[in-house]
Amino acid sequence: MAMSSRAAQFAVLAVLLALSALGGWVALDLRMEGDLSATLEGESVTYQRFHRFEEVFGEVGQDVVLAVEADDLGAPESFAAFEDLLIELQLTEGVTGVISVFSLPDPEAPSTPFLRRPAIADLPPAERLERMLDELPMSADLLAADRSLTLVTVIPDRSIPVTDRAGPLEDGLATAEGPITVNRVGLSRLQLGVAQALTQNQLVLIPIANVLSNLLALLLFRSWRAAVVCAIPPVVALTWALGLQTARGIPMDPIVTMVPTILMVLAFADCVHLYHAISKKAAHLPVDRAVSEAVSESWPALFLTTFTTALAFLSLLLVGSPTLNTLADLGAIGLAIAFAAVFLTVPPLARLVLTSPMKQQSFHFTPVRRAAGAALRHRRAVGLGGMGLLAVLVALSTRTEPGYDMNQHIPTGSDFSATLDRVEAALPGSDRLYVVVAAADPAPGVQEADRARLAAVGSVLYDGAIALPSDVDASSELMRRVAAEDGSAFALPLSAPLGSDGAGTQAYARDISARLDDAGLSEVTEITGYSLMSYIEIRRLVQELRVAFYLAVACVAVLSAVLMRSVRLAIASFVPNLIPILAVEGWLVLTNTPLTLTGAIALTVAFGIAVDDTIHLMNRLRIARRTLPGPQAIEAALDAAVPPVVITSIILVTGFSVSFFSQLPAIGIFAGLVTSAVTLACLADLFLFPSLLAWATEKEDNR
Structure with missing residues (x-):
């Protein structure tokens, strides 16, 4: 019977690994896409203006x-x-x-x-x-x-x-x-550099993150068995998710590239929680039974953590952006795949490699337990302090300014970046704006009325006349870029300084617009350009993301109230989930750092991850309350939750921190914001949440 059971476990693993190999093979054709323009597609005036310009x-x-x-x-x-x-x-x-x-x-x-x-x-x-x-x-x-x-x-x-x-x-x-030396600059070279950086992320950084997470598991659990059980499921989840993405024809772009790291790290964290539960059971039960009971106790919490993080991703569907909608799709489906991979892979792996009785892991984080227990003993002061901190952070978050910095999407240390700096220093700017001038005479070619209007615009833009031939030569690329073939409009290029600060493209565009208005030409001209359109549209997307974030928060709060059957417990769980996100946002406000698209996405996803520790602590409380009264149940839940919560937080921070070495600054910024939120979430859940739970359960017990 034992041999038959082991053979069954091997068979299950063989099938799962075969599917993983198939997914990995399909993922070899995954296409890298450096163009961010799909992110900005929409019906807004700014986007449609740029779209019309490119059509003409x-x-x-x-x-x-x-x-x-x-x-x-x-x-x-x-x-x-x-x-x-x-x-x-x-x-x-x-x-x-x-x-x-x-x-x-x-x-x-x-x-x-x-x-x-x-x-x-x-x-x-x-x-x-x-x-x-x-x-x-x-x-x-x-x-x-x-x-x-x-x-x-x-x-x-x-x-x-x-x-x-x-x-x-x-x-x-x-x-x-x-x-002479020749180097490529411009949007096409930027997109190529971004695609190369994305390839580096997938081929180098993600494997490094996986290896570091495994080394941490080996160090913290002091067991090669733990490393094996925790290492394989994230790889299975990643290959399945990337294989499905490739099969669906969805390329890897600078926004979607965040998903594989998130899936791998969260799958690893789920494995740690499940392994920790199995190891505790296997200290006094046969492995097979320990696995069954651990799965039974852990799956509700792990399902809820997956669901809430998926909910954070799905909130992106509320934003009018095809790329963000794709991110929502891939994130939610990927999390479902990761959840399935963990619960399909960990049990057979554990039954094959673990023995009973198992020696408990060496790290119990006793100092953390003592500090968390001390905070719980001062629950009233801690709870009031937490509520006060939340009020301050909410007030601070109202001062958040959306922004856009194109430099975040320029690969660091590349030849492109160095060349761009030289162009920026030598010319009025490395960016391009286009002033589109409506024709005064709609007849094809450059008519006398057109020439007079262009001369007026030219005196504003260039301090001089514009020389154009009378006829538009269809074979002349220069003329096709300057004059519409049907004679309806003309496009005059301008160099502009790259950047998002007061001296950047948008500031230059405002100055040009003001000068055209003073000359009485604003009614017949409009200004467009890729960077200008990106700046305006991304600010709009950031504002929409903030609305989506608060809707996600509201949904999680309602879900918590329904699942816990208690409004007080829902409020108690709401506070430690929101504080980490608002604290990171508050830091941006205090340092005068605008909230970019990357930052808005990071904080939305980080909220979904921050909820995880709260859910695991609530799950421990649910189990403890079966045998212990309220105050003792909270202490027991806290004592049991400290090791897995701390370990998974360390693993999450380590896994995401590898992205600091990405050539794309935006990816590093995403990692920095998420790791900051994860760290603060761990502290809030261990040192604040128990005091709030005590307040909520005391009120319930007194009824």
Whole structure:
């Protein structure tokens, strides 16, 4: 019979691991996506304005922007190498046009580039470039004043897949030699860098987090058996979740990339709770019975922790963003998968590797138990202090400011980041804004009325006239980017400083808008751009996320009242769940740090995780109250809950902390906010929650 039982356990594990291998194999085709634009899709005025701009003037996000650098591009050797590069790029497969300083039209003959003006053709390159900087105000956006750097925009053939045109373009760039160097900047390069950073997260950081969590389990439980039981289920959950995501065709983007770490770490925490319950039972019961009783006692709490965290994810469905809706979907389904993986994998593993009687783990966290017990003995003062702290934090949270910082999405330490810094220093800015001017005469081409209106706008934007040919040449990429083919509008580019502070893109846009309004041109112009649209839309999403967060809090409060059949117990559990989140938010307020999209998502998810310790303590109280009166039951529940709560908090903090080393600052910020909330939740549940429970149960007992 024993052999038959062991064979059955092996069979179950074999099936589960086979499904895990299948999920891992499918996940090999998981696509990395660095474009965040799907996050911002919606019906808002700002998004639709940018969407219309790209429909009329082209998808600027797919352009390849190059920073060409030299000691002096006006030196004959550098100038010649630069011209050779431009010719090579124009002949490259998959390239439909190249925009550079050679594309800027001559005011005297708009159909001819300024640098090809016959009167200056024989001048040395340095003098030709200086003449251009003096006579064409727009040129300062493309060429540095010291002639050390210039920008080139390569417009791709969008009928050719990105992967097919990447090789020829790289070959064309490789021809750059001698005195010039070429580096990619712009949105397409940013998205490529983000995708590479996401790959690093999945292939390096998540395995490291898993290894560290296992080492912690080995250290804290002093048992290789504990490490085995706790190590395998998170891997099973991760491969199943990633395999399903890949099969559904959902790419890994900068928002969704948070899900695998969350699933793995939470699955590991559930394993710790279940293993701890099994080990306590196995100290005096046969392993098979210990497993059965531990599962029976633990599954309600683990189901509720999974449900509340899934509820936090599902609250994101209330936000009008396709990417956040996908995050809600993957998070909730992934948590269900993790719950199933833990309860399908831990029992057979435990029955195979554990023996009875089991030696209890070495770490009992006696100092923590004593400190928590001391706080419980001063329950009235602690409870009042906790309620007072909550009131202060609620007041502080009303001062939270939503914000957006594009730098959070730029991979650190990359060549892109370094090049972007040089572009930002050499030019008016590395970002791009576009002033869309409605045509004064809707006839195709540039009519006299259009020319007068563009001259007025140009005097505001560039302090000079704008040279445009009379006819819009459909073969000219520059003209297609400036003039709509149907003659309805014109798009004038502006360099803008990258950033979200007072000197950033949005501040520059406000200044331009004010100047256009003073000139009486606000009715015929509108300003757009990817970063500007992102700034406005992400602030809106952050505000919607805050509403979703409070709705999630309300749902959890109602759920707690129903499950506990007590409004007082629900209120008692509500306080330690909310304090950690509001404390982190309060810190942002005190440090004048805006709440970004990453931060808003982190706090929403962290709330779902923070509830976990509260639920486990309530589950221990439920079990203790079967045999002990109220005050003693609370003490017994606290005593039993300290080891698993502390251990899982340490594991959660360790698992998420690995993300600090992500190349994407946003991922590190997410990890920092979640780990801070998890730490504060552990402290609140052990040192505040028992006092509130005593208050709630005393009132109930007196009735």
